[in-house]
Each structure stands twice: as C-alpha cells, then as structure tokens.
Amino acid sequence: MQFGIAVFPSKEVQDIANSFRKRYDPHYSLIQPHLTIREKDEWTDEQLERAVALLEQAAQTTAPFTIHFNRFSSFYPVANVVYMALSDTKPMQRLYEAICTGGLEEPKRTYLFNPHLTIGQAMNSDELHDVLASVKSKKLDLTSRIDRFHLLYQTDNGAWTAHQTFLLRG
Amino acid sequence: MQFGIAVFPSKEVQDIANSFRKRYDPHYSLIQPHLTIREKDEWTDEQLERAVALLEQAAQTTAPFTIHFNRFSSFYPVANVVYMALSDTKPMQRLYEAICTGGLEEPKRTYLFNPHLTIGQAMNSDELHDVLASVKSKKLDLTSRIDRFHLLYQTDNGAWTAHQTFLLRG
Numbered sequence: 198m199q200f201g202i203a204v205f206p207s208k209e210v211q212d213i214a215n216s217f218r219k220r221y222d223p224h225y226s227l228i229q230p231h232l233t234i235r236e237k238d239e240w241t242d243e244q245l246e247r248a249v250a251l252l253e254q255a256a257q258t259t260a261p262f263t264i265h266f267n268r269f270s271s272f273y274p275v276a277n278v279v280y281m282a283l284s285d286t287k288p289m290q291r292l293y294e295a296i297c298t299g300g301l302e303e304p305k306r307t308y309l310f311n312p313h314l315t316i317g318q319a320m321n322s323d324e325l326h327d328v329l330a331s332v333k334s335k336k337l338d339l340t341s342r343i344d345r346f347h348l349l350y351q352t353d354n355g356a357w358t359a360h361q362t363f364l365l366r367g
Numbered sequence: 368m369q370f371g372i373a374v375f376p377s378k379e380v381q382d383i384a385n386s387f388r389k390r391y392d393p394h395y396s397l398i399q400p401h402l403t404i405r406e407k408d409e410w411t412d413e414q415l416e417r418a419v420a421l422l423e424q425a426a427q428t429t430a431p432f433t434i435h436f437n438r439f440s441s442f443y444p445v446a447n448v449v450y451m452a453l454s455d456t457k458p459m460q461r462l463y464e465a466i467c468t469g470g471l472e473e474p475k476r477t478y479l480f481n482p483h484l485t486i487g488q489a490m491n492s493d494e495l496h497d498v499l500a501s502v503k504s505k506k507l508d509l510t511s512r513i514d515r516f517h518l519l520y521q522t523d524n525g526a527w528t529a530h531q532t533f534l535l536r537g
Contacts, residue, residue, distance in 0.1 A: 198378055205528050208368055212523045226396035229528040347529055353382045358375050358399040359517055359529030
C-alpha cells in the first residue's frame with residue numbers, strides 16, 4: 198500500500214485553504230488541507246510495522262510547536278504549485294528531520310524539504326499566474342498549533358485514509 | 368467543532384465500497400468508507416479533552432476483532448440508505464457500547480445502533496430500488512480486522528479530518 202505522512206493545520210486554516218483549493222487544487226476531494234512530511238511510498242506490512250515503531254520514537258522526541266502562515270507563494274518555475282507559506286520553516290524542518298531519518302529516510306527525494314500547504318496545482322503557467330496574481334495581494338496571518346502528525350494510506354481512487362495519529366510528546 | 372467517531376475497514380473493503388459510493392453516495396468525497404460509531408456532535412475544547420480521555424479508556428478495554436460483510440442491505444422504508452451489512456454485528460455493538468457510554472452517551476439517538484457501511488444515500492425511493500436491485504444479486508464476502516477507531520472533525524465544506532487514532536488494546 199501507498200503510505201504518506203502529513204500534518205493537518207487547525208480547522209480555521211483548513212477552512213481558508215479549502216476556499217482556494219476547491220477552485221485550484223484537483224486533490225481537493227482526496228485529502229484535507231495538509232503539509233506533507235513524507236511523500237507517498239509503497240510499504241509492505243513489515244515496513245509498515247517498522248515505520249510505526251520509528252514514528253512513535255520520533256513523536257516522543259519532538260515537542261509541539263506553532264506555525265505561522267504569512268503569505269501565498271509559488272514553486273514556479275520549478276513546479277506550478279501555489280501554496281500558503283510559513284514565516285519560519287524551522288520547526289517543520291525539525292519535525293521532518295526527526296521523522297525522515299534512519300529507516301524512514303526518503304529514497305527518492307531530489308529536492309530540499311520545503312514545508313508548505315498547497316492550495317493550487319496541476320495548472321498551466323497562464324493559470325498559475327492568474328491564481329498567483331489574485332492571491333498575492335491577499336493578507337495571510339494565521340497560526341496553528343502542531344501537536345501531532347498522521348500516517349495515511351491511499352485507496353485506489355487516490356483518496357487518503359488515516360492509519361494512525363502520533364502525538365508530539367517531546 | 369463537530370466531532371464524530373468512526374471505524375475504517377481495510378483498504379480492500381474501502382476500494383470495493385468506493386466503487387459503489389462514487390455513483391450512489393454524495394458523501395463520497397467528504398470521508399472515506401467507514402462504519403459510524405458515534406454521530407457528529409458539537410464539542411467545546413473542554414468536551415474534546417474529556418472525550419479523548421474517555422476514548423483512551425474505551426480503547427484500552429476493548430480487544431481487536433474481525434468483521435465480515437456478507438450482503439448488501441437497506442434501511443428502507445426508515446431511511447433511503449443502501450449499505451454493506453455484517454454477518455455478525457455483535458463485536459461492533461460491543462465497541463459502540465464501550466465508547467458511547469458515560470460521558471459519551473449519545474444524547475439524540477432515537478434509533479438502535481446498527482453498524483453498517485453506507486454505499487448509497489440521499490436517493491429517492493425509485494432510485495433506491497434500482498440500486499438495491501442491482502447490488503442485491505452481487506456476492507459479498509469480505510472480512511476486515513478492526514484494531515483501531517478514529518476521532519474525526521468536520522471542516523466547513525462538510526469533509527472530515529482525522530483528529531486522533533485509538534488503538535484497541537484490550
């Protein structure tokens with residue numbers, strides 16, 4: 198099965214993100230607004246069991262923290278993705294490093310981890326510039342307490358189901 | 368916020384349920400295939416905190432179990448709902464009783480708890496009979512190990528986000 202790891206921000210942030218995602222993100226109906234920690238990966242039952250033990254360790258050594266979204270941004274021209282950006286990415290970076298290490302290091306990652314909440318993707322460049330122009334002028338000033346992360350798996354229709362929550366107890 | 372409690376069956380069961388839900392269930396994109404344990408309910412932060420403690424207790428005193436879907440059925444004429452039915456509802460009934468008791472008793476329940484996996488709803492009676500006629504002849508023989516349940520909350524668009532998983536440890 199395909200497993201992924203993500204953080205869901207507060208309901209308030211999810212509601213605002215969804216107001217954009219419903220127009221700009223074809224993944225809108227597949228998963229709630231999230232910050233990906235670990236990209237999807239095919240795991241056997243044995244890999245899942247090992248991963249759960251490693252994730253429990255990571256959760257026990259990481260303290261809860263607050264994130265602050267302060268602007269809309271884009272990965273253009275690397276990727277036609279519009280996202281809500283963090284004023285300080287370090288706490289999410291530390292969570293990523295606590296999780297994606299040792300047995301859970303990402304084999305295929307070819308770019309740096311850059312925590313973000315996607316609100317638009319799979320657009321051509323003209324559409325991307327239209328969306329960016331419309332959101333760039335909007336004010337964004339939202340905080341969210343992050344005290345857990347979720348291990349999810351994907352069903353055949355592309356949607357994601359929660360497998361397990363890990364509470365940050367560090 | 369609106370909180371609900373549900374069990375997700377195995378990915379195999381979800382995939383089969385989704386093949387029907389995408390046609391017959393307007394909730395298809397709001398939540399993955401599930402068996403509802405506790406209907407949605409508005410909770411304050413304090414109620415949430417108390418509920419989490421009660422759910423941890425319930426999980427610690429309930430052992431994992433297996434469910435077996437053996438047929439399609441309907442709540443007609445009480446409700447125009449088509450669902451995958453269990454050959455034996457007792458283990459789910461016991462989980463319900465472990466969870467929806469004491470501080471988590473359901474205030475508004477006016478009908479008996481009847482565990483089921485909805486694959487169609489919000490149809491008129493003609494549509495319901497068409498769907499029932501088409502699924503009633505299909506064989507259903509699927510088992511799923513249930514070793515956890517999930518506390519979920521609803522965002523403004525009607526979709527559900529996982530708040531916390533509780534592993535059955537009894």
